[in-house]
Amino acid sequence: MSLLRTAARAHVATRVIGSTHRRQKQRWAAQNAAPAAPPSPVAPAAAPATAPAGNSSTATMLDQLTQLGQLREAGVLTDAEFEAQKQRILAAG
Template sequence: MPGLIRGVARTAVVAGTATAVSNRVSRRQAGRWAQQDDAQQQQYAQQQPAAPPPAPAPAAPAAPSMDSKIDQLKELAGLKEQGVLTEAEFEAQKARILAS
């Protein structure tokens, strides 16, 4: 009986040691793979071209000349006299034209 217990105990020690070593190797490999993945991701990020610069804003349209403003105001007055525009619409469009 003592020989049987000794054999079982030896088997348990060997199995426990094998499990501990196996776990340690697995953790070490996982750490190495993680480092390699990080290094590859950094290299990939460095190789990617930078985003293109944003397109320049479109140029603002040239301010209408005073003559064109006067012409537009005359058109508005004509539309108002014909009854196409209400007084409020006329005033709103006139303010828009004069503000430009």
């Protein structure tokens, strides 16, 4: 039974690492592709553009918390590690 448990933990950890790696690559690509133009003097036009980004970061944060919960349920993380990582994710959001 412990071999199956170890395999399940390895599978979950591999998926989390792969997902994190893909998200980081997407963020870095978006940062590199963003033009370095000076901010426009029209502030009201920029305000609606930031609202979807907040929704996106919320969705990303929820995904991270879900994956973190899966790692705790699989036994990869202890409760203390889970709480520490949860606080880190929530503080970044």
